[in-house]
Each structure stands twice: as C-alpha cells, then as structure tokens.
Amino acid sequence: MKPCVMGAMGALLLLGVIACGCTTAPGEGETITGEVWLLNAYMDENGAMAAPLVSAPVTAEFMDGSLGGSGGCNSYGASYETSGTSMTIEMPVSTLMYCPEQGVMDQEQRYLTLLSDVASYSVHEGVLTMMDGSGAMILRFEAIVQTLEGTKWLLAGHHDGQNGFVSVLAGTRVSAEFGADDQMTGSAGCNNYFGPYSADKGTIAIGPLASTEMYCADPEGVMDQETAYLAAIQTAAEYRVGAGELMLMDEDGMRLARYVVSTETSAENLMATEWRMTSYSTGTGSVRSVLEGTVVSANFGADGQVAGSAGCNNYFGPFTVTGDRIAIGPLGSTKMMCGEPAGVMEQESAYLDALASSVAYRIEGSVLTLKDAGAVMVTFTEDTTSLTGRQWMLTSYTNGVGGVVSMLPETRITATFGADGQVTGSSGCNNYFAEYMAADDVLAVGAAGMTQMYCEQPDGVMDQETLYLQALERSSSYQIRSGTLTVMDEDGATLLVFS
Known part of the structure; x- marks a missing residue:
C-alpha cells in the first residue's frame, strides 16, 4: 500500500510524514504496522477503562509515520514516531461530519485527545496497548483478522468511473462473497455475477467477471450503477478489512468500493455452523484456553435455542440476535458431576456464566467471538468435523x-x-x-x-x-x-x- 494512503475508513489529507524508528516492541517481535487495530478499551474522563460503543467502532492503522482510521464517526489522520517502546503522536486532524447517536461524538473527541497523550506502547499476541507518560494504560486495541472469506459483504459505495465515489442507489442491494475456491460471487443490483479472484496480504486481483443478462428498469440508474461497479472492482489492486467493513482500492490507493458486513448473513452463519469453544473468560479478568481433554460446543439453532456440551453436562436455553447484538439465556443443563480432568466443573461454570454475560458477537472467517460491553467472553472456532455449516x-x-x-x-x-x-x-x-x-x-x-x-x-x-x-x-x-x-x-x- 502506498505510504500516503489511508486504509479502512477512507482517505483524508494527512499531516506531514515524520520519519519513524523501529515499530517493534522489544522482546515481542511484533509490529504495529500492517494491521488494522480495533479499539476495545479507552480511559474515560474519570480515569477508568471503558468499552467503546459497539455501534461506533474506532480503528487505527500505522503506515511508516502516518496514523489513520475511524474515530467512530469521522476519519482521522496524524503523524507519529517511535523509538523502542516510546511513541509520540501529533494532534490528529479529522473530517467534520456529525453523528447524532448518543455518545458517539463525545467518544470520538476523547479518543483523539488520548492519542496526543500517548508516550509508550506494547504489542503482544495481537493486542496493542498505549500508555501515557505515567505508564498508565489509556488505549487498548486488538488486531482485526484480514480475511475475505466467510463473510457476505454489502456494497455501501463505489467509484462510478466519472464523478468519483458515490453511495449505492436507494432500493438496490449489491453484494460480494469471496469463496475458498478463489471464486467471487454476488449480486450487482440487477444481475448476479461471478468470476475468479486472488488475494494475498492486502493485494487482490479480480476477474474477468461474468454475469447473467437480465435488464432492470427500477430504480432509475440501476443498470448504470451495475456497469460502473463491475468495471471498478475489476481494477482493484489492494484491499483492507476494517471494523465490519471492506475497502477495495486501485494501485494508486484510490477507493473503488466500500462494503459493510451483512448482519443478516452473520446471523445465518452463526446458526448454520457448529462451534467448538477455544477460550473463555474466568470471570476474574483473565481468559483461559479450553482444558485439554474436554470438548465444549455451541449450536445456535434457527428456532432461537442454543445447545451444546459444556464439558461435562449438556446445556440449553434461548438466544436472540439483533444486528451484532446477542442475548443468551437463561440457560439450563443436566446435573452430572465429572471428576476428570481436574478443573472441568470450574471451567463449565465459568463458560456458562460467560455465555450469559455476552451482549455482542462477531464472526471473522472461522472464528466466533462473544463479548460483554467490551471484554472477550468466549471464543469459538468452526468445528471442521461437522457435515453442516459449510x-x-x-x-x-x-x-x-x-x-x-x-x-x-x-x-x-x-x-x-x-x-x-x-x-x-x-x-x-x-x-x-x-x-x-x-x-x-x-x-x-x-x-x-x-x-x-x-x-x-x-x-x-x-x-x-x-x-x-x-x-x-x-x-x-x-x-x-x-x-x-x-x-x-x-x-x-x-x-x-x-x-
């Protein structure tokens, strides 16, 4: 990606690029560049760590001295430099949109202010932590997996080939799916389209694409939109996956198409997949991996019931999904007692508590993550021994x-x-x-x-x-x-x- 180009949340004029030092936290061997970081906690005005609004995700991308992303409403940019674990970030500049949802603008302003207070950072196992001059944590991010597969994307905007980047026509629905068979499919608004694609580490090539040959008269302009969209994405050279969105760009970094995750399809994926638990919150602030020798599973049914094995007992109960929000419980279970392996009953109790505490979910590729207001409660992976769900x-x-x-x-x-x-x-x-x-x-x-x-x-x-x-x-x-x-x-x- 060109060093002056913003990634996931759109391009904006950045401050001048400052030559930066090493971006690796010593001893960790991990870098802040080459990732899209999603904010999962920030210090509020009272000095406590708070979870960001689920509906207003905040992201950050670091690119050789330039930092940019979304503040939850506006796109922002800044210059930064590092030396060892020290970091300084200049006052960010941002676009000037107003988002009316309660708390969004206050959260954004607080986040941008905190960026200027950053004095040091650390990176460990996909978590980026930023500290102020006193060493107190003020921002914490997690890396977003850059995968195209396993998600149905809905077009939010595209380059029309003439006037620039435009929104999707009201009353039309344009989609894209990237299959494991290297085939891209979707609806272009009137016709279905299909063709090959290849993607690797942020680079992508699409096409040649073919489509069905229907003609749609309504809404006005739908056929022109379809032609422009298919032409645009076949010139894509780069992609970035952000917080619930995908951006395609040409070789010069110009935006060609912006997609958002179809929450309807996320719910379908949730209910069509057999899930096996990989880690869970202990309820004391730590996350543990599943005990060796135990299998903890979850099956979210189309009937609104979740069921599975909690490691010893089978459990069951209702759940509801609205967008990326989820409510689980109350849960019931069988009443067996298992002595082996050691700790299985404690794991079972913590797992069921974590399920009941979850309020949001996210599916990225073959991984399902459940969260409370901000912390990870449970992570699952797709059960590859299952006939269904794929x-x-x-x-x-x-x-x-x-x-x-x-x-x-x-x-x-x-x-x-x-x-x-x-x-x-x-x-x-x-x-x-x-x-x-x-x-x-x-x-x-x-x-x-x-x-x-x-x-x-x-x-x-x-x-x-x-x-x-x-x-x-x-x-x-x-x-x-x-x-x-x-x-x-x-x-x-x-x-x-x-x-």
Missing part, C-alpha cells in the same frame, strides 16, 4: 461403472447440508435441493428436485450433473478427514469426494 465443493465422483473421475474443467458442483435437513447446491448447470438425514457416520439423501436449465458447455456437463445426482441419492455413509468429505454407498465404495 459449503462443500465436489472434486471427484463415481462415473457409474466402478471408477471415480475428476470434475470437468471449468465446472463447479457444491453441496450445503443445512441444519433444517435440506441439502442444496449447484449440480454444475442447475441448482438442486433434497432432504437428507445424517447420524454418526450414516447419510441418507432423498430424491432431488432441480431447476430445468440446459447447458451446452463445457461438453459433457449435463452427463456429469446426472451422474452426480444419482450418486448423491445412493449415499449410505460418510467420513470427514482433514477437510475432505467422502460419501460412500452401502458397500463402502466411494461415490463422491468434496473439499
């Missing part, structure tokens, strides 16, 4: 005469096993759906329904589709190992292999 991509299938063959080039077959007992996906030309039942390693799939399109290219795609659906209906068992799903018939012969 899209499976077919890599090979039985040809019906005893052999297993690879997919035709330039074809894509998928399967998503929903918690509702429905398997859906693309069979290469058409979309399909069927009922299924899975228990332990047993899998049974009913007769599939499908759309009725006919595809001529590539040669053989319709035969491949027929063989795939026939094999799916013959499913009898399955196994998942190292991210690969293998489906077998009643004799144990391989029918389908997915990744």
Whole structure:
C-alpha cells in the first residue's frame, strides 16, 4: 500500500510524514504496522477503562509515520514516531461530519485527545496497548483478522468511473462473497455475477467477471450503477478489512468500493455452523484456553435455542440476535458431576456464566467471538468435523461403472447440508435441493428436485450433473478427514469426494 494512503475508513489529507524508528516492541517481535487495530478499551474522563460503543467502532492503522482510521464517526489522520517502546503522536486532524447517536461524538473527541497523550506502547499476541507518560494504560486495541472469506459483504459505495465515489442507489442491494475456491460471487443490483479472484496480504486481483443478462428498469440508474461497479472492482489492486467493513482500492490507493458486513448473513452463519469453544473468560479478568481433554460446543439453532456440551453436562436455553447484538439465556443443563480432568466443573461454570454475560458477537472467517460491553467472553472456532455449516465443493465422483473421475474443467458442483435437513447446491448447470438425514457416520439423501436449465458447455456437463445426482441419492455413509468429505454407498465404495 502506498505510504500516503489511508486504509479502512477512507482517505483524508494527512499531516506531514515524520520519519519513524523501529515499530517493534522489544522482546515481542511484533509490529504495529500492517494491521488494522480495533479499539476495545479507552480511559474515560474519570480515569477508568471503558468499552467503546459497539455501534461506533474506532480503528487505527500505522503506515511508516502516518496514523489513520475511524474515530467512530469521522476519519482521522496524524503523524507519529517511535523509538523502542516510546511513541509520540501529533494532534490528529479529522473530517467534520456529525453523528447524532448518543455518545458517539463525545467518544470520538476523547479518543483523539488520548492519542496526543500517548508516550509508550506494547504489542503482544495481537493486542496493542498505549500508555501515557505515567505508564498508565489509556488505549487498548486488538488486531482485526484480514480475511475475505466467510463473510457476505454489502456494497455501501463505489467509484462510478466519472464523478468519483458515490453511495449505492436507494432500493438496490449489491453484494460480494469471496469463496475458498478463489471464486467471487454476488449480486450487482440487477444481475448476479461471478468470476475468479486472488488475494494475498492486502493485494487482490479480480476477474474477468461474468454475469447473467437480465435488464432492470427500477430504480432509475440501476443498470448504470451495475456497469460502473463491475468495471471498478475489476481494477482493484489492494484491499483492507476494517471494523465490519471492506475497502477495495486501485494501485494508486484510490477507493473503488466500500462494503459493510451483512448482519443478516452473520446471523445465518452463526446458526448454520457448529462451534467448538477455544477460550473463555474466568470471570476474574483473565481468559483461559479450553482444558485439554474436554470438548465444549455451541449450536445456535434457527428456532432461537442454543445447545451444546459444556464439558461435562449438556446445556440449553434461548438466544436472540439483533444486528451484532446477542442475548443468551437463561440457560439450563443436566446435573452430572465429572471428576476428570481436574478443573472441568470450574471451567463449565465459568463458560456458562460467560455465555450469559455476552451482549455482542462477531464472526471473522472461522472464528466466533462473544463479548460483554467490551471484554472477550468466549471464543469459538468452526468445528471442521461437522457435515453442516459449510459449503462443500465436489472434486471427484463415481462415473457409474466402478471408477471415480475428476470434475470437468471449468465446472463447479457444491453441496450445503443445512441444519433444517435440506441439502442444496449447484449440480454444475442447475441448482438442486433434497432432504437428507445424517447420524454418526450414516447419510441418507432423498430424491432431488432441480431447476430445468440446459447447458451446452463445457461438453459433457449435463452427463456429469446426472451422474452426480444419482450418486448423491445412493449415499449410505460418510467420513470427514482433514477437510475432505467422502460419501460412500452401502458397500463402502466411494461415490463422491468434496473439499
């Protein structure tokens, strides 16, 4: 990224760049540059550490002497320099918007004032802490994972190719999803689009993109917006993931598209995924990893009930989601007592308390984080041994005469096993759906329904589709190992292999 370009929250005129020293806290081997930092605590006017407003995230990016980000309402910029663990930040400048939500402007002003009070810093395991001249902590940030996958992004603004950066037309919905198969898909407002992409450490290349060929008359200008949007993102060279947003830029750092996380899809991901706990708050200010030899899980159902194993007992209870807010409980559980491993009952009690204390959630890639007003309560990772909660991509299938063959080039077959007992996906030309039942390693799939399109290219795609659906209906068992799903018939012969 060009050193004069702001990242996640938009470009603004920065103060002059000051040559800076080493940005590594001695002994840690971690740097403040190359990350997007999200504020999770700041010192209020009474000298106590407070959690920032969930609805007004504050971010910081450090780029060789230039600091910038979002103050919760406005974008800001400043120059900074470091020497060892010492840091000085010049008074920031910012844009001049007003945000009416209660507390946002006061929080922003306090944050910008605190930046000027910073005298030292430390970085450890993805946490950036800033201290004042007395050594007291005044700001604390956590690094935001720079991942594109696993999130559905909704367009908030784009470059129109003529007049600059514009907002999305009212009444239109433009989306983007970056798949693990290096395919980008979404809605351009009228038509669906798709094509390859590659991304690595902040750089990205998109296209060539193709789309369906419908024409939409309403709202006025939707087709012009679609054309400009698709043209803009295919010139993208850089990307930054911020607090609930994604920015695409060209090689000169000019903004091309700004997306925000679809909270509806985040809720869908929450409820479509089997989660396994990795760490939890002890209730005394510390966070511990899950005890070795225990499995703590959570399944957030579409019926508004969460259930799982707390390590010894099974638990259950209601939950509600509104945007990125969550309320869990009251929780009930079975009443067993487990003596092994040592500490399992204490972990169970702390875990259930942490769940009930959570008020916000965030999904980044395969990680789910639950928080109270500011501190992390529980972290989960996607349970990769689960059939549900992921899209499976077919890599090979039985040809019906005893052999297993690879997919035709330039074809894509998928399967998503929903918690509702429905398997859906693309069979290469058409979309399909069927009922299924899975228990332990047993899998049974009913007769599939499908759309009725006919595809001529590539040669053989319709035969491949027929063989795939026939094999799916013959499913009898399955196994998942190292991210690969293998489906077998009643004799144990391989029918389908997915990744």
